[in-house]
Amino acid sequence: xxxxxQSPQFLSIQEGENLTVYCNSSSVFSSxxxxxxxxxxGPVLLVTVVTGGEVKKLKRLTFQFGDARKDSxxxxxxxxxxxxxxxxxxxxxxxxxxxxFGAGTTVTxxx
Amino acid sequence: xxxxTQTPKFQVLKTxxxxxxxxxQDMNHNSMYWYRQDPGMGLRLIYYSASEGTTDKGEVPNGxxxxxxxxxxxxxxxxxxxxxxxxxxxxASKEQGFRSGNTIYFGEGSxxxxx
Numbered sequence: 001x002x003x004x005x006q007s008p009q010f011l012s013i014q015e016g017e018n019l020t021v022y023c024n025s026s027s028v029f030s031s032x033x034x035x036x037x038x039x040x041x042g043p044v045l046l047v048t049v050v051t052g053g054e055v056k057k058l059k060r061l062t063f064q065f066g067d068a069r070k071d072s073x074x075x076x077x078x079x080x081x082x083x084x085x086x087x088x089x090x091x092x093x094x095x096x097x098x099x100x101f102g103a104g105t106t107v108t109x110x111x
Numbered sequence: 112x113x114x115x116t117q118t119p120k121f122q123v124l125k126t127x128x129x130x131x132x133x134x135x136q137d138m139n140h141n142s143m144y145w146y147r148q149d150p151g152m153g154l155r156l157i158y159y160s161a162s163e164g165t166t167d168k169g170e171v172p173n174g175x176x177x178x179x180x181x182x183x184x185x186x187x188x189x190x191x192x193x194x195x196x197x198x199x200x201x202x203a204s205k206e207q208g209f210r211s212g213n214t215i216y217f218g219e220g221s222x223x224x225x226x
Contacts, residue, residue: 009151033215042115042201042217043154088153092213097142097161099205099215100170103153 003027006089006102014110016078021105023089024071030093032072034063037086037104046074048092079109113137117202117218124192124225132187132221134202140216141207143185145169145177147198148220154201160185162207192225199223 005024031050035043049065056063062075088104117134141162146154156169158177166177176188202218
C-alpha cells in the first residue's frame, strides 16, 4: 500500500498571498492527480501530472511533479477567496481500481 | 448530462436502523466507488467495484455492504446504523484502467446523521 501524505493539513491566508501545498509518498507514482473540493460539493479534477519534473499551469495554479515522481506540489499565486477548499491528491496508474486519496489540505483564503 | 447522481442528499437515522444510499452514473463507466468523508480525514474508501459483477473492500468496509446492481448503479447499505457512521458519503465513478487525463467523477454527497 502506497503511503500518501499531504501537508500542511490546514492553511489560512489573506487574499493576495501565495501558498504551496504538498503531496508526498514513500513510493514512486506512475502519475498523479489533484482535485479541489469546495464546501458542500464533491471533488473536481484540477490537473493530471504524468512525467517526472513536469510543471503545469492552470491560471494562478502551478502544479509540479517531482523528478523522482515521489512528490508533487501545488502553488497558488495571489490567492482569492474562490480558491478556498480542500485540495486532494491521488496517485494514478494502469489498472488503478483501488483509488486512495490523501487526507487533503484545507485552504481558507480570507477576503 | 447528469454525471454521478446519489440519493438521498440528507438523512437522519436512529441507531440500529438500516438504510441504502443509491448511486447511478450515466457515463458508461466500469468502475464505481463509495467514500466517506469526516472532518480532517479526507476521503476514505469504503468499497469499490472495478467492473460490473465485482465488488471489493476498501480501507473502512466494516458496517457496510454494497451491491453493483448493473453497470450504472452501485448502492451502499448500512444494516444497523451506528453513531460512528455519521459522515458525508460520496459516490464516484471512472473509466476502467488509466489513461492520462482519465477523470474520477464524484456525486454531490449524502449527509448522514445517526442519532
